Amino acid sequence: MPSLRLPAPLPDRAPPPACWRSTLRVLWRHFARYRWRLVGVGAALLCNAAMILLAPYLLGVAVDAALSAEPGAGTGRLVAALGLAWALQLAATLLQAHWMIGVAQRGVADIRHRLLAHLHAVPLHYVADRHRGDLVSRLTNDLDNLGQSLAQALLRIGTSVVVFAGMLAIMFRLQPWLALAGLVVVPTMFLGMRWINARAPALFHAQQHDLGALAAFVDESLSMHATAKAFAAERPILEEFSRRNRRLHASSYWAQTYSGFMSKIMYLCDNLSFALIATGGGVLALYGLVTVGTIVTFSEYARQFSRQLNQVSTQIGQLLTALAGAARAFEILEEGIEDDAGDELAAVAGDIRFEDVGFAYPGGPPVLADVSLHAAPGQTLALVGETGAGKSTVVQLLARAYDAGRGRILVDGRDIRDIGRASLRRHMGFVLQEPLLFGLSIRENVRYGRPGASDAEVEDACRLAQAHAFVEALEDGYDTRVDQDDERLSQGQRQLLTIARAILVDPRILVLDEATSSIDSLTEAAIRQALAVLMRGRTCIVIAHRLHTIRSADRIVVLDRGRVVEQGTHEALIACGGRYARLYARPHDMA
Secondary structure (H helix, E strand, O other): OOOOOOOOOHHHHOOOOOHHHHHHHHHHHHHHHHHHHHHHHHHHHHHHHHHHHHHHHHHHHHHHHOOOOOOOOHHHHHHHHHHHHHHHHHHHHHHHOOOOOHHHHHHHHHHHHHHHHHOOOHHHHHHHHHHHHHHHHHHHHHHHHHEEEEEHHHHHHHHHHEEEHHHHHHHHHHHHHHHHHHHHHHHHHHHHHHHHOOOOHHHHHHHHHHHHHHHHHHHHHHHOHHHHHHOOOOHHHHHHHHHHHHHHHHHHHHHHHHHHHHHHHHHHHHHHHHHHHHHHHHHHHHHOOOHHHHHHHHHHHHHHHHHHHHHHHHHHHHHHHHHHHHHHHHHHOOOOEEEEEEEOOOOOOOOOEEEEEEOOOOOOOEEEEEEEEEEEEOEEEEEEEOOOHHHHHHHHHHOOOOOOOOOOOOOOOEHHHHHHHHHHOOOEEEEOOOOOOOOOEEHHOOOOOOOOOHHHHHHHHHOOOOOHHHHHHHHOOOHHHOOOOOOOOOHHHHHHHHHHHHHOOOOOEEEEEEOOOOOOOOHHHHHHHHHHHHHHHOEEEEEEOEEEEHHOEEEEEEEOOEEEEEEHHEEEEEHHHHHHHHHHHOOOOOO
């Protein structure tokens, strides 16, 4: 059992009232389009509440009729009316649930689509700086919980509020003194609800926060499963998981405990209210102020009264959990999207120039300082340097994942800050060290960057990339569905498919991040042949890890701690005997 003391960080994670208001506003913007369906839900809800109110009243009238001096056919009609009321209540309950579930799931699907679209529009660093598992949890678990709560908790709360108000009106109409006796417990109920609602939001927000953190850790640990096995590091992973799991246990325990207090309070008030009505009704009946049927009606209302309040208190906890999850999901929308303003780049020759470029990642030290380099159209420019020298940053700036802090980057003489990001990237192709395949067919993977390409064009690209033969050998050929972890394809075969993807896009600027790294020699020869086809006539930026692969580059730029220390051809740099020559002379290529 967790400690009785709340974890210290919980109060700091309490969402401010403005957060809840903002969450509700965003929810309404997504659900307003279904307003007419919501009107139908409201009508069914009112019908359901009316039948809940009518049934105890008819029961009381039926009891008085049965006890009257001349019971007759009227009793039968009342019993029939009571049965009809229950049937209508069932029909209204089913109808409102059907409509509300449809609205909730459509609305949540819209929200999930908007959030994913927003994630694809935010700057690259937003996703890179966050745990993937936490983002997945926000789009799946949190929103799924929201859909279920809106479909169930909101209906029950709405029904309970209407029934509660209706019962008050009917009870005071029938017998004010007996109504007052039943309402003695109401202040206790509301004080209990107020006390719980003052504490529950922070607890439920903490619960969802800890759930997302645990999901992120599980995702990370599974992605590093092979590495953990190799280093026998399972124990530290399990210890960290245990720590996070205990934290989730504690926050969930207190969130559920606080929300559960209300049902206990309601149970006590239910018994007390029933006792007061029974006692008061008996006294009033002795004086002829009420009938037995009225006491029966009040008893049923008293049972419904506390039941409705208990239902409200229980569902409020569920709704608070859902709103806390929605607030976490909507935090994604607070991140600004990439500014795609700029001119359209109709055609590109491929002239690339960096002029005294300086850059530092947000909150970090300088990564590049006064970097100047040039690649003419059709040339191959190789970037060389130790890990952390700034090679990848050069490519990220060229693709406008970030904008340079100082200096200019020019493509065909135009500052890329004046060109729209999407327009610029349409003229660029990437073949990375780790080949990436999506959960699609091979055909769709190859045409991913050019959705309108024909099947014939896809197959031609695969032939140029030396991939057609092994694709045809698969059981379903180009319709074979693959993903990143598909064991039917080797690392080299996956890389050939990414090269085919780049060939099909036909970019004028090509970025290669050592595409032959960690590939066997036979497959490496096939990849080199495919790359030769791909690089022909294009301006290529090559991030070099193994120096023997860039001997034929038109220009080699050596970076050290964000500065250009040497540049020239392979032969010229070797002749100089400088840093590049020392790197090339190492027994093994750089990593």
